Amino acid sequence: FPLYNLDFGEIREKQYELLKSLNVKYITLHEDAFPYKVSPYPCRFTFKNLRASKYLKLVASEYPVWLFEVVDTPVANSSDIFQQTSTMGVVYEVERLPYKTGSRVDDPQASEGTAAFGKANRDDKDYLFFGPYRTFPTGKYNVIFRLKAGDSTTHAEVAKIDISTGRGRTVLSERALRGTDFSAANRYQDFLIPVDLNEPTRLEFRAYFCGNADLWADYVYICFRDQEDPAKSYEAEELFPIGLVKSDPDASSGEALFVGGGKEFEFG
Ligand SMILES: [Ca+2]
Known part of the structure; x- marks a missing residue:
């Protein structure tokens, strides 16, 4: 294509x-x-x-x-650069993604109350989740993996997280996590890995269960690196459309969102 x-x-x-x-x-x-x-x-x-x-x-x-x-003739000597970013972050509840080991468990500490789980000395060493093969545009991103380990004292590797493309064949960014990388046992912690895309790229996020400690994975969150998250304010017209964007010199960015009365919106 x-x-x-x-x-x-x-x-x-x-x-x-x-x-x-x-x-x-x-x-x-x-x-x-x-x-x-x-x-x-x-x-x-x-x-x-x-x-x-x-x-x-x-x-x-x-x-x-x-x-x-x-146009018939593009402006000479100007390069193709794509610097758009978005305040939108994208969350994947990883327990909804495919997996090769472990199980899906209820976990009141986890987002949506469920997590992917690998049990030490029981489950095979393999991927706790992988996917979703979604294409993201050119840009610099931060990706947060929200994980929990049952042991924060072991120096053994408990998880390997990565961002890949080409059905996992090309790893773009990765990080190995030891038990000691977790500040406490049985508590979720955010682990960030950056990824730079020079062209639209179909991405896969994975967490490998190493078998040395119990491991839970809650969600993966991807956002543009230049965004402060959570931002102090959002320009509404940058979000998914719920109305009409119009020029408005009084608005902070020169544009504003107009929503007709009586209109109902569905989110999610
Ligand atoms: Ca979750």
Whole structure:
């Protein structure tokens, strides 16, 4: 899918040349035709990348549709850079992901009350969870793995966490955790590993159960590294659409979200 990167608004020379060879003159972005499966980030994220593209020119817009013209001659000497970020973080409850060892258990300390669990001296050494094979756009990210170990004194490895692509064949970032990396036994702790993506990349998060201590995994959380999380305030129009984005010079970023009266929203 050579044009798949357009879901994130990422057009590089390769995509531009392909658009030209296909005789594509215009690209439309339609916010109402932008379900979550298109991108983990809102339509606005894609719009900003398209608007910043040297290969496109915004020629018309009438909410919820934007029309971009594919330019004949891109601005010379400007590089393809994709610097959009989002305040949105994405959480994966890992007990819902596939696994190769351990079980899924109730755990009142865990988010949603459930966790993935590997029992020392019982369960095989293998992956406690893996997946979800979701594509993320170009950017610098932090990924937090929320884990709990039954032993915080052992120097043996209790878990290996990693971020990979290509069905696990290419590890992009990883960290081995010993019992002593946990500040206390039987208490959840966040372990952060960074990952830099130079192009849209299909990601997999994994935790390997080493068998040397009981191990629980609660969730994985991925967010752009430049975001303060939780942020002190959110620009509502950067979140998933619940209304209409309009220019508003009085708003903090020059745009504001307008929500019609009587409209009902569903989250989740
Ligand atoms: Ca959980």
